[in-house]
Amino acid sequence: MSALAATAFAQSAEETSWYDRPMRWAQLAFVEDDPGHYDPGFWLDYFRRIHADAVCLSAGGCVAFYPTKIPLHYRSKFLGSGDPFGEMLAGCRKLGMNAIARIDPHAAHQDLYDAHPDWIAVEANGKPRRHWAMPELWVTCALGPYNFEFMTSVVREIVSAYKIDGIFANRWSGSGMCYCQHCRQNFKAFCGMELPSSTGASPEATNRFAAWHKQRLFELYSLWNGEIRKLNPNAAFFPNGFDPIRDRASVPIYFADRQARSGTTPIWQNGKFAKDARSTCGSKPAVGLFSVGLEAPYRWKDSVQNPAEIRSWAVDGIAQGFRPWVIKFNAKPLDRRWFKPVEDLFVWHWKNEKYLRNVLPLAKVALVYGSRETQDHSSGFYQALLEARIPFETIVDARFDADRLQQFQVLALANVVSLSDAQCAQLQAFVERGGGIVATHETSLRDEHGASRRDFGLARLFGASWKGKTIERQQNAYLAIEDHKHPLLAGLEDAGRIIHGAKRVEIAASPSLRAPLMTVPTYPDLPMEEVYVRDAASNIPGVVARALGRGRVVYFPWDIDRTFWEVLNQDHGILLANAVRWAANEEQPLSVTGPGMIDVALWKQESSITAHLVNVSNPMSMRGSFREILPVGQQKVRIKILEGKKVRSVRFLVSGATPKWRQIGDWLETTTPPIDLHEVVAIDI
Numbered sequence: 001m002s003a004l005a006a007t008a009f010a011q012s013a014e015e016t017s018w019y020d021r022p023m024r025w026a027q028l029a030f031v032e033d034d035p036g037h038y039d040p041g042f043w044l045d046y047f048r049r050i051h052a053d054a055v056c057l058s059a060g061g062c063v064a065f066y067p068t069k070i071p072l073h074y075r076s077k078f079l080g081s082g083d084p085f086g087e088m089l090a091g092c093r094k095l096g097m098n099a100i101a102r103i104d105p106h107a108a109h110q111d112l113y114d115a116h117p118d119w120i121a122v123e124a125n126g127k128p129r130r131h132w133a134m135p136e137l138w139v140t141c142a143l144g145p146y147n148f149e150f151m152t153s154v155v156r157e158i159v160s161a162y163k164i165d166g167i168f169a170n171r172w173s174g175s176g177m178c179y180c181q182h183c184r185q186n187f188k189a190f191c192g193m194e195l196p197s198s199t200g201a202s203p204e205a206t207n208r209f210a211a212w213h214k215q216r217l218f219e220l221y222s223l224w225n226g227e228i229r230k231l232n233p234n235a236a237f238f239p240n241g242f243d244p245i246r247d248r249a250s251v252p253i254y255f256a257d258r259q260a261r262s263g264t265t266p267i268w269q270n271g272k273f274a275k276d277a278r279s280t281c282g283s284k285p286a287v288g289l290f291s292v293g294l295e296a297p298y299r300w301k302d303s304v305q306n307p308a309e310i311r312s313w314a315v316d317g318i319a320q321g322f323r324p325w326v327i328k329f330n331a332k333p334l335d336r337r338w339f340k341p342v343e344d345l346f347v348w349h350w351k352n353e354k355y356l357r358n359v360l361p362l363a364k365v366a367l368v369y370g371s372r373e374t375q376d377h378s379s380g381f382y383q384a385l386l387e388a389r390i391p392f393e394t395i396v397d398a399r400f401d402a403d404r405l406q407q408f409q410v411l412a413l414a415n416v417v418s419l420s421d422a423q424c425a426q427l428q429a430f431v432e433r434g435g436g437i438v439a440t441h442e443t444s445l446r447d448e449h450g451a452s453r454r455d456f457g458l459a460r461l462f463g464a465s466w467k468g469k470t471i472e473r474q475q476n477a478y479l480a481i482e483d484h485k486h487p488l489l490a491g492l493e494d495a496g497r498i499i500h501g502a503k504r505v506e507i508a509a510s511p512s513l514r515a516p517l518m519t520v521p522t523y524p525d526l527p528m529e530e531v532y533v534r535d536a537a538s539n540i541p542g543v544v545a546r547a548l549g550r551g552r553v554v555y556f557p558w559d560i561d562r563t564f565w566e567v568l569n570q571d572h573g574i575l576l577a578n579a580v581r582w583a584a585n586e587e588q589p590l591s592v593t594g595p596g597m598i599d600v601a602l603w604k605q606e607s608s609i610t611a612h613l614v615n616v617s618n619p620m621s622m623r624g625s626f627r628e629i630l631p632v633g634q635q636k637v638r639i640k641i642l643e644g645k646k647v648r649s650v651r652f653l654v655s656g657a658t659p660k661w662r663q664i665g666d667w668l669e670t671t672t673p674p675i676d677l678h679e680v681v682a683i684d685i
């Protein structure tokens with residue numbers, strides 16, 4: 001490099017940080033016996049083949065994988081004179097990768113316990129805490145000198161010796177309550193109280209503890225981040241978990257650690273994680289960590305899943321905006337079934353990178369939900385929108401800001417019980433500007449502190465008021481269809497009636513309201529001779545659907561989204577999707593017509609638009625794992641092009657087939673070939 005080029009390089013490195021550059025991450029998490037027993041050349045070759053452009057390598061904490069000079073920093077007993085961390089790092093640097101070092105401070109060995117028993121976490125009964133999974137180890141205290149002093153020196157040593165791009169800390173924020181002398185003293189100094197016990201703590205002590213715990217973790221975050229940046233201004237501390245810190249603007253990349261699904265997690269959940277991550281992290285890169293192994297309470301951390309499952313989980317995350325990060329624990333490949341599928345996916349991702357560097361989601365619908373409320377409402381609404389192939393974003397915890405709201409035409413409030421007066425006013429203004437709202441059940445019945453209101457905070461929008469009671473369980477109740485031609489009933493024209501939900505808020509609506517659905521209240525469901533309608537013509541609206549100026553509001557006083565999630569009756573899904581379409585009062589920017597269950601997304605890049613179609617049609621969609629990918633047939637696609645833009649070319653990024661397409665005004669129409677797992681319609685404009 002010439003002197004001039006070197007100067008230019010140094011300047012550009014100062015001006016631009018690296019954080020937005022990597023598109024594909026790889027993590028090799030060493031286990032203690034890896035040094036001397038694994039093949040670094042194999043991994044470096046794999047990283048090269050998959051075009052990973054950033055890596056996370058295990059450095060220290062519980063076990064050091066480099067020749068640390070810090071007393072009591074436990075070295076792998078297989079380390080000898082080696083430096084596997086440094087060796088892998090040098091190889092990755094040669095490949096042009098960014099590299100961050102992983103530390104895990106949550107467990108410590110006997111010699112550290114012997115030298116500093118006060119660095120170990122203490123149980124409520126005063127006993128030092130042995131590690132739950134490996135009793136010869138000790139659980140460390142996250143909020144005392146072990147992290148604040150000892151681990152700070154470890155962090156400093158790694159950054160100064162290796163000029164790393166950042167430190168990624170796993171399990172750094174503690175492993176539950178700690179009653180060590182430092183925690184007791186520090187908490188007392190904070191508020192004059194004793195640490196709350198696990199049983200019978202006062203609400204005040206619990207609240208004070210939460211505040212202190214958060215403050216302490218912020219101090220630790222600031223300390224480590226500051227020390228790292230002193231040594232390398234272009235590096236940062238990346239805390240895993242603990243959202244209040246991870247969400248901060250000063251954490252330059254959002255890493256979402258959602259490695260795989262288990263139990264009854266639907267396959268689309270990784271896409272939801274991606275939307276939720278982006279909802280909180282704003283414009284910073286959102287990276288989705290996925291494992292090649294199973295996630296289950298039995299923790300088969302060294303396992304490999306069926307490739308169809310690994311691919312589907314990762315691809316759904318990518319479609320919804322994650323940059324992929326593949327994790328493997330243990331550098332000695334015991335089961336090689338994952339290498340090829342991950343390689344194929346990453347190579348595809350690399351080849352099509354310019355269409356995956358998203359600038360903005362183009363969805364006009366946002367699903368809003370609060371973390372106080374049961375997830376079943378948001379899951380049900382999510383499932384309904386997904387089945388309807390409506391592109392949508394999520395807004396977690398109803399964090400509205402005016403800028404963000406502007407991009408949406410409809411806000412779907414999935415039983416958002418707690419809303420502040422200010423948030424209610426924002427929603428009112430949103431409708432006045434011509435926006436649409438669909439709300440369910442107890443939305444706005446409480447304020448932001450969870451205190452009951454006398455009426456809905458959104459009573460003016462709903463055109464209904466609360467009668468003071470929620471029916472917590474109704475058996476055998478229905479909805480009579482009053483207006484078969486109403487847009488809410490599209491696709492249900494031949495239905496005689498629709499089942500009601502399980503819970504219902506009692507409301508008083510204006511007598512002039514003509515609701516397309518009226519409640520048929522509960523009647524006996526046994527003996528069978530008694531199962532007949534007693535009160536066919538109730539005056540209880542089953543839904544409120546009204547236009548307010550240019551805006552539109554739909555309110556379901558019952559738990560339609562939650563019941564949909566529990567029962568999965570298709571009528572409820574259709575009603576929810578119709579409500580969103582009607583409230584939008586304009587065509588959705590993407591429509592996909594064809595067989596199967598397809599998760600869709602629509603994105604803008606620098607000079608293109610992409611539509612993702614992920615085929616999640618599978619008997620293992622809602623509980624898994626996938627055994628095989630089952631292709632679906634052709635899909636007709638209609639996409640809104642940005643106003644006045646002319647389409648230059650259209651490509652199918654997965655099948656590689658040449659599309660027949662036409663542009664009609666601001667709309668592009670095409671038909672995809674049958675879809676295996678994934679297709680991307682890429683439109684150059």
Ligand SMILES: [Zn+2]
Binds near residue numbers: 142
């Ligand atoms: Zn402690």
